[in-house]
Amino acid sequence: MTDPDEHAPVAVTVDLVVLTVRDDQLQALTIRRGEEPHRGRWALPGGFLRPDEDLPDAAERELREETGLSADRFHLEQLGSYGAPDRDPRMRTVTVAYIALAADLPTPTAGTDAADARWQPVSRLLGTDDALAFDHSAILADGVERARAKLEYTPLATAFCGEEFTVTELRHVYEVVWGTSLDPRNFHRKVTGTAGFLEPTGATTTRDGGRPAQLFRAGTTRHLHPPLLR
Amino acid sequence: MTDPDEHAPVAVTVDLVVLTVRDDQLQALTIRRGEEPHRGRWALPGGFLRPDEDLPDAAERELREETGLSADRFHLEQLGSYGAPDRDPRMRTVTVAYIALAADLPTPTAGTDAADARWQPVSRLLGTDDALAFDHSAILADGVERARAKLEYTPLATAFCGEEFTVTELRHVYEVVWGTSLDPRNFHRKVTGTAGFLEPTGATTTRDGGRPAQLFRAGTTRHLHPPLLR
DNA sequence: GCAAAAGTGTTGGGAGTACACCCATGA
DNA sequence: TCATGGGTGTACTCCCAACACTTTTGC
Secondary structure (H helix, E strand, O other): OOOOHHHEEEEEEEEEEEEEEEEEEEEEEEOOOOOOOOOOEEEOOEEEEEOOHHHHHHHHHHHHOOOOOHHHHOEEEEEEEOOOOOOOOOHHHHHHEEEEOOOOOOOOOOOOOOOOOEEEEEEHHHHHHOOOOOOHHHHHHHHHHHHHHHHHOOOOHHHHHOOOEEHHHHHHHHHHHHHHOOOOOHHHHHHHHOOOEOOOOOOOOOOOOOOOOEEEEEOOOOOOOOOOOO | OHHHHHHOOEEEEEEEEEEEOOOOOEEEEEOOOOOOOOOEEEEOOOEEEEOOOOOHHHHHHHHHHHHHHOOHEEEEEEEEEEEEOOOOOOEEEEEEEEEEEEEEOOOOOOOOOOOOEEEEEHHHHHOOOOOOOHHHHHHHHHHHHHHHHHHHOOOOOHHHHHOOEHHHHHHHHHHHHHOOOOOOOHHHHHHHHHOOOOOEEEEEEOOOOOOEEEEEEEEEOOOOOOOOOO
């Protein structure tokens, strides 16, 4: 590092790509901006880093503030940082983006203090480059691509399911996020055969219709061997 | 985003994990600090983000300053950001880390203005948690893990080779980075059979001894299908 | 019984591994 | 001629996609 005196005044923010599967679609949480710039436009939830806060703590706090839910209901990981000099007309900002994956939430953004918060299908948001304020469309696109890629080699898809879920519900997550269809029989064999992916609860359910299906919890593995391919 | 007035004064830096393969080892570029804090200790190269500079531009500039080589000689990608409140005793800093992969350089850090710059084996640097100043040991560990993972499913190993290289030289990169040994015959078949990975130059060389080997350039694919497994 | 979804068996092809073998050079 | 590494052939195994088939529920 060189002389600190030459550093520019920079504001650091944390922005969130919060994804869920709702109504057979991958959806992202968006907030309507109440202030300039981009007043009235949709944006990703986020806010400024506080003086004594580490980056993951700031991301958790924002997540709580925007959704009213505790952060342990989510998978949260850092996506990347964005710092183009003109990305915010007010001042020089660098944002550290996080992605959060969640099960379908009972009521979107319950208990938030944001003026207007809404789930919107990712397909619609990514259809036009300026659907979101600032550079948030690019950040969302990166987040979605990260999520798609991680389904292949991590058990992350379970983060989109509730506490207990069936193999079919898990497969549905893959089909929606990847936009493909998968063979139910082979999918079943594959996920139940991968050690540490799923943990049986012993209970069954008929909520998907037909023969009762076993209920599972997420296992403890962090990586899938072998990976599930698209 | 909420009120900008509540934001803390934060300095943003860019730090680099510069990796190369030298002397049958994965090595990282380190700089001896000439100032407090951590004066005299080794650290990752890096510096403050300038007022009108985007993050990738800052990373490229630092790379040029520290190595004296143009940035197109490297593969450069963002690794992640680190912002623990106490990571720098002088002030609140958030650093955006990048990894740079390079071929073995003729003379380490030629033309740099850094007081003391040196390649050091990653195995030695990661042996003790405080081998590097600040949180740089953790950043280095993350960077090495990223590089190892990316060799599996991208053609990134070619970034460690020169402009033209043989299959054996490429295999050597894999063996050093992964710390494994690979079957030369099957490796040859695999990499030459993956479309877009390697592009033949038509020339041959005997620099590895034995029968002349074909020379290749890096191809255009960004992903390996199927992946090379460790 | 019938529809619907869960879950198992079987089979054929493709990819990975191990290793025998041949090729082309320098010394 | 021998050592050294480059490169091909081949057989065996294992995984996986495709799909027929059985099981267990609700209606």
